[in-house]
Amino acid sequence: MKKFNNKVAAITGAASGIGRMLAVNLAVKGCEVAISDIDARGLEKTAEMVEKQKGKVSIHEVDVAQRDQVEKYAANVVKQHGRVDMIINNAGVAVAQSVDDVSYEDFEWLFGINFWGVVYGVKAFLPYLQKQPEGHIVNISSVNGFITWPNHAPYCASKFAVKGFTETLWQELRNTNIRVSCVQPGGIKTNIARNTRFYKSPGNQMTHEQSIDAFDKMAGTSADKAAGIIISGMLKNKRRILVGPDAYVLDGLTRLFPVKFVGWFAAMVGRE
Template sequence: MKTFKDKVAAITGAGSGIGQALAIALAKQGCNLALSDVSETGLANTVALLQAFPVKVTTQKVDVATRDEIAAWAKTVVEQHGKVNLIFNNAGVALGSTAEGVSYEDLEWLIGINFWGVVYGTKEFLPYLKQSGDGHIVNISSMFGLTAQPTQSAYNASKFAVRGFTESLRQELDIENSGVSATCIHPGGIRTNIAKAARMNNSVTSLGMDPAKSQDAFDKLLRTPADEAANLILNAVQKNRRRLLIGADAKAVDAIQRLFPQGYQKLFATATALQARFMN
């Protein structure tokens, strides 16, 4: 896909962060938009930012963890726009907890959004993307889909799953030569609201960590502007890249994993323990 002009892009989690930045970047290039989010207020804020662009914008409140809602939205998008060329499975949440301390309810909540939301978005939109003859699937993993970290077992599991799902999908699409492709995105710390909205439980105290201080520290690591991330993602789509690392932190994590495929775990555990001691 060399141009986004007159294409139709569907974006989940479009009410803020990367999703909102993608909507603005695509509108600037003449791409029509179908936006979804669980927050109607967030969607309204995004729509207000798009008023200066002569593109068609539709919105729908969607819980990506609910298959029927994604399926209904995909059908509605095609009815409203006549086609759909891109799906950005961007919606995601975060959770800080030990593997032992995480509740099944929180685990199911996070996996439902971060993984099943990607699966539903991919599968429900894929037939329509094939009908367009020029389609692309963009699934947002994370640098936490490259390596695992203490207190992030649930998040790591979801983002590793997105990576595996998308890489397998891309190979199948290559074989089919159907006019649809896929890219897996591994952002580092992007300046969004994900840290402030993250769930954090007291199980991390068993590792010597303070939940509130840990959440603040996480927020301070979010350095890359969302609009910069969006532009890099769109460039990766145009170049039909298989994966994209965003930020120096993601590139560093990837390098560490390549150099120390087992040893990185001890390195990260030591760093986490030292950080907890320093914050206390």
Template sequence: MQSLAGKVAVITGAGSGIGRALAELLAEEGCHLALADINASNLESISSALHQHGRQVSSHILDVADRAAVFAFADDVLAHHGSAHLIINNAGVAVSQTIANLSYEDFEWIMGINFWGVVHGTKAFLPHLLDNNAGHIVNVSSIFGIVSMPSQGAYNASKFAVRGFTEALRQELHNSKVRVSCVHPGGIKTGIARSARFYQGINGQCDANRAAAEFDKLARTTPEQAARIIVEGLKNKRPRILIGNDARLLDWIQRLLPGAYPRLLAMLLRKR
């Protein structure tokens, strides 16, 4: 099991949810931190809280969809910390809408953050990791990068893309000492449903508050629990990290019934 003490961890989407919980836990593990988020208030909150650990903490307001900004961020991190060892591409958003009614604007928005944000973060730091022949890239997909759901076509597309990109990268780097992990959370008690662009839900409802309340009922895993699972996976160099009993169950169903799982999920949703 590898030690994380003294490593520099880079986390996008660090101001809330899983990103914030990871920042707190990695600080306890002895990591120095480069934290990025588009929300300046959330970023200041977590950065201030973590200085008490005596670690080096830098904070960076960042739109991960902006390629130039991400590469400038990587330069700033390396200038400030001298190195980067653990890159966690975590920033993400959601859109709930049927594909027939999905606007190109919303599709481009979610792909820009969920997929291109991962690509930019990987490409910006990968040369440094390869030069050192060491480090770990962690890309956060979703259980919706393994199974698809109605009204989640855009989100599915972004998270399936993250999964494919990450698995190809892992194969390309298998002869190096740069590790690659793909994370697939199930329902996590974060604010993603409340910050989503919500138009059409799984059962046809269009009330965003109701949808968020339904999500809260299904989300059984806390960000802190998710962070512990991810960090344990990193220490044990796991290439694939599933979070939550729901993620493990859906992964198992998809493997067992790859052609029939949509009908099974539809039946389960109708019973809710």
């Protein structure tokens, strides 16, 4: 995306964290934002923040795991704004439990949002983006799209899947008017740990509160800073946007020690 002025961005999961700050920061750059989430109150708060920046905003209650809702979202954005230039597939959730113990219900819930939500977002918005001189698809993966983390198999699998899906999409669209970026943030201070479906299990002795504390200490980048980095990556049409110094360190370590690092990381986070 060369510039954001007078463009329209649809953002999922925009009632909190990175999605909220993407909406605010894009509005500051003159972009209209069509924000969506399942959290209606959170969306209202994001809309207030956008309007404070004199931004134009529309609100859409959408569960990204429901294909029909995402398809209606795309049509409604175009109806209300006259066009759409960007889709940022950001909504995401986590489950903390071992593979042994995790229920299929939680596994499928997470995949419905983190993976299928991204697929639905891409397929629903693509035909509209193709009508614009320039379009941009931004899918939020994670450092867990290249490093694994004990007790987070569903999350890691979903974020590896988003990376694979997004890179393939980039290959298919590389000679078209649509840019594609895969975002891989490190620890960002948001509500993600609070919103995690957290379970104590033999391999996972922390309480939810302890894990939230540990996450807050580890997450070194604010959501505002993360949004700034993503937007600047979009302006440079980067295929891969790493967010935060920890993301760069982890990327370097996995390149240097692709096999050994898996064991070191397990030991470091307390599961040998």
